[in-house]
Amino acid sequence: MKYKLLRLTCVVALLFSIHMQGQLKKDAQKQMDTYVSSLLKNMTLEEKLGQLNLVTPIARTGPFATKNASDKMKDGSAGNIFGLHGSPSSIHMRLALSENSRLKIPLLSGLDIVHGFKTVFPIPLGLSCSWDPALIEKTARIAAVEASALGYNWTFSPMVDITRDPRWGRVMEGSGEDPYLGSLIARAMVKGYQGSDLNDDTSLIACVKHFALYGAPEAGRDYNTADMSRLTMYQYYLPPYKAAVDAGAGSIMVSFNDIEGIPATSNKWLLTDLLRKEWGFKGFVVSDFNGIQELMNHGVAADLKEAAELSLTAGVDMDMVSEALIASLKQSVKDGHVSMDQINAACRRVLEAKYKLGLFTNPYRNYDPAKADLVSLTEENRKVAKDATLRSIVLLKNDKATLPLKKNAKIALIGPFANNQNEMFSSWTLKGDVPSVVTIYEGLKKQNPDITYVQGTQVSGDPGLKLKGEPFDAALQEELVAAAMNVAKQADVIVVVLGESSAMSGEARSRTDLSLPNCQSELLKRLKSIGKPVVLLLVNGRPMTLADDLPYADAVLDIWRPGTEAGSAVADILFGAYNPTGKLTMTFPRSVGQIPIYYNTKNTGRPYTEGTEGFFSSYIDQSNTPLYPFGYGLSYTKFIYGAITLNASVLKGNNANLTASITITNSGSYAGEETVQLYIADPVASVSRAVKELKGFQKVFLQPGESKKVNFTITTEELKFFNSDLNWDWESGTFLVYIGGNSQSCEKAEFVWKK
Numbered sequence: 169m170k171y172k173l174l175r176l177t178c179v180v181a182l183l184f185s186i187h188m189q190g191q192l193k194k195d196a197q198k199q200m201d202t203y204v205s206s207l208l209k210n211m212t213l214e215e216k217l218g219q220l221n222l223v224t225p226i227a228r229t230g231p232f233a234t235k236n237a238s239d240k241m242k243d244g245s246a247g248n249i250f251g252l253h254g255s256p257s258s259i260h261m262r263l264a265l266s267e268n269s270r271l272k273i274p275l276l277s278g279l280d281i282v283h284g285f286k287t288v289f290p291i292p293l294g295l296s297c298s299w300d301p302a303l304i305e306k307t308a309r310i311a312a313v314e315a316s317a318l319g320y321n322w323t324f325s326p327m328v329d330i331t332r333d334p335r336w337g338r339v340m341e342g343s344g345e346d347p348y349l350g351s352l353i354a355r356a357m358v359k360g361y362q363g364s365d366l367n368d369d370t371s372l373i374a375c376v377k378h379f380a381l382y383g384a385p386e387a388g389r390d391y392n393t394a395d396m397s398r399l400t401m402y403q404y405y406l407p408p409y410k411a412a413v414d415a416g417a418g419s420i421m422v423s424f425n426d427i428e429g430i431p432a433t434s435n436k437w438l439l440t441d442l443l444r445k446e447w448g449f450k451g452f453v454v455s456d457f458n459g460i461q462e463l464m465n466h467g468v469a470a471d472l473k474e475a476a477e478l479s480l481t482a483g484v485d486m487d488m489v490s491e492a493l494i495a496s497l498k499q500s501v502k503d504g505h506v507s508m509d510q511i512n513a514a515c516r517r518v519l520e521a522k523y524k525l526g527l528f529t530n531p532y533r534n535y536d537p538a539k540a541d542l543v544s545l546t547e548e549n550r551k552v553a554k555d556a557t558l559r560s561i562v563l564l565k566n567d568k569a570t571l572p573l574k575k576n577a578k579i580a581l582i583g584p585f586a587n588n589q590n591e592m593f594s595s596w597t598l599k600g601d602v603p604s605v606v607t608i609y610e611g612l613k614k615q616n617p618d619i620t621y622v623q624g625t626q627v628s629g630d631p632g633l634k635l636k637g638e639p640f641d642a643a644l645q646e647e648l649v650a651a652a653m654n655v656a657k658q659a660d661v662i663v664v665v666l667g668e669s670s671a672m673s674g675e676a677r678s679r680t681d682l683s684l685p686n687c688q689s690e691l692l693k694r695l696k697s698i699g700k701p702v703v704l705l706l707v708n709g710r711p712m713t714l715a716d717d718l719p720y721a722d723a724v725l726d727i728w729r730p731g732t733e734a735g736s737a738v739a740d741i742l743f744g745a746y747n748p749t750g751k752l753t754m755t756f757p758r759s760v761g762q763i764p765i766y767y768n769t770k771n772t773g774r775p776y777t778e779g780t781e782g783f784f785s786s787y788i789d790q791s792n793t794p795l796y797p798f799g800y801g802l803s804y805t806k807f808i809y810g811a812i813t814l815n816a817s818v819l820k821g822n823n824a825n826l827t828a829s830i831t832i833t834n835s836g837s838y839a840g841e842e843t844v845q846l847y848i849a850d851p852v853a854s855v856s857r858a859v860k861e862l863k864g865f866q867k868v869f870l871q872p873g874e875s876k877k878v879n880f881t882i883t884t885e886e887l888k889f890f891n892s893d894l895n896w897d898w899e900s901g902t903f904l905v906y907i908g909g910n911s912q913s914c915e916k917a918e919f920v921w922k923k
């Protein structure tokens with residue numbers, strides 16, 4: 169009786185607290201509405217258009233910078249800025265310019281904070297290989313704390329574009345090819361940047377980009393058209409954007425490409441019907457750099473005024489750099505082409521973002537250069553960076569247990585990226601602190617002083633590759649190779665750091681050849697001819713075609729672009745203090761000809777079985793299989809998977825659930841962690857489904873000889889898909905469940921689930 173009463177009291181208290189929270193939310197919303205409405209009433213049309221204008225003092229990723237940006241901030245015709253650089257005081261000075269405007273509306277101050285701020289984490293593609301959303305959330309939180317202390321309140325991140333084509337240079341900025349994992353990471357990053365409340369002055373407004381389908385440009389060429397069915401969009405490409413929206417992302421950036429013939433920037437279906445009406449997005453929408461003006465290049469607007477009208481009407485609230493809205497919309501209102509209601513709605517969304525950030529009460533929020541020094545690059549931040557790097561690194565090959573190295577091995581460390589702080593960052597590391605980077609050489613030397621470093625090669629002499637900087641020097645190359653051979657001959661093991669320079673991936677860095685530049689491959693071959701074990705550390709921003717190089721390396725670790733703690737993490741892995749755990753989130757092709765290549769492909773009407781011949785969906789000159797599949801990554805130990813057991817084989821109805829269990833055994837001699845992956849296939853449905861789709865994963869840590877049972881709960885949610893009416897539903901039938909250490913080598917079981 170006593171307990172019953174206690175329980176009842178608890179339930180009542182809980183309900184009351186939920187009610188109060190709802191009430192507080194409503195009150196806060198009301199207060200914001202009142203504040204913004206009274207501000208709007210006071211604003212002239214010009215002032216409203218100023219709030220829709222986003223300017224930049226530098227032309228980093230676009231054709232031009234904003235002319236007279238400072239004057240525009242002063243007179244209120246530019247209500248937002250991004251890309252502020254320079255000393256903290258000069259940043260503050262420019263943020264303060266808005267105090268000269270009539271209404272003194274504070275500025276949104278944006279920046280591409282893509283994988284860390286002062287403390288730099290691995291590139292997002294690398295980070296995603298950790299399969300660790302909680303860790304990724306921490307990295308975003310750290311970036312927010314560091315950046316907000318220097319006056320930024322808005323980050324152009326996360327990039328959640330699904331990517332299946334590594335020719336596209338921007339695959340480095342995203343989380344790879346899978347919508348399930350991509351959605352978890354999208355949510356984690358939004359939460360990390362925005363914290364628990366945007367009003368907290370260490371929070372940044374996240375900007376989810378690039379909406380939509382930007383990761384699917386034809387031929388992997390940046391900015392190119394992306395053409396696909398709605399079914400493919402809904403099933404594979406849209407879920408991460410939706411997840412970020414559901415996580416409360418405050419803003420979204422429109423992509424450059426067109427969708428079904430209409431550029432995203434003027435696509436009303438995309439920005440209004442889908443984003444606002446179907447998904448209920450409440451934040452503001454910003455174009456990409458000069459995206460509105462570029463509607464003219466797309467051939468859908470005859471002039472800037474028409475471009476402005478199309479984009480505002482479609483659902484764009486803010487104009488990045490093209491200044492089309494501010495230049496044209498006054499006349500457009502007079503002409504009756506856009507309404508004041510439309511302008512008010514866009515302006516309201518921008519003002520609401522400022523209100524939520526608390527800018528109206530404290531325009532500079534967390535800005536404090538002295539504090540910035542204290543909260544940046546702290547021991548704790550560096551610890552997270554090291555952890556992130558450790559967990560992002562993927563062991564691709566380890567013949568004859570070449571790794572880990574003996575602590576006292578005499579090492580020849582060779583390669584243009586081996587002792588280079590800048591190269592541990594990416595083309596998107598705008599504020600990273602270069603001097604704080606631990607290079608691979610420094611990291612290894614700290615743990616084993618018996619190491620000699622030489623450069624060994626220039627980055628590339630390939631004539632087709634446009635890279636700024638020193639031109640290739642053939643005589644110098646001979647000297648570099650000779651010196652490397654000398655050092656290598658005297659060592660027990662050769663560690664060679666090769667790959668892409670930071671200039672080879674990122675925006676506008678598409679490639680048609682994904683192999684190592686020729687001079688690097690040649691060096692690798694020469695080094696292998698010595699007969700010593702060769703360890704290749706691959707520095708890269710995308711999956712590369714390594715098939716021709718693999719015979720010349722006994723072990724290969726993909727270290728991506730590893731960030732501040734590059735060397736300390738790499739050393740821990742090479743010497744065995746950390747056993748690699750990373751798993752690929754993008755398929756590595758054998759050749760460029762296989763692209764696009766991804767694991768969740770369809771069966772086709774003529775599926776191919778390796779080794780057969782005939783009229784099947786295959787190539788006559790190469791296997792269908794990738795070099796390394798999605799989910800792949802080795803460990804220093806070996807994990808053995810038992811058979812899958814299901815606690816039921818026939819289920820009925822929406823409320824049933826199924827447990828799929830599997831026992832994993834560490835049969836090697838190192839303790840290690842495995843990411844156990846669950847895939848489900850629906851072999852017969854009303855639409856053709858993928859051969860399998862990731863639906864869950866769990867990490868399991870095992871001592872040598874230890875076994876653990878892993879259980880996955882499967883509900884009808886995991887069986888659902890978008891049918892041809894674009895309804896998210898499931899259909900009765902037989903389903904296949906796969907569990908394994910990567911998408912290709914899995915145990916299999918099947919069950920029947922009826923409605």
Ligand code: NOJ
Nearest residue numbers: 229280324377456457675
């Ligand atoms: C263009 C890029 O596409 C986008 O990702 C970036 O945020 C903006 N430039 C601003 O730098």
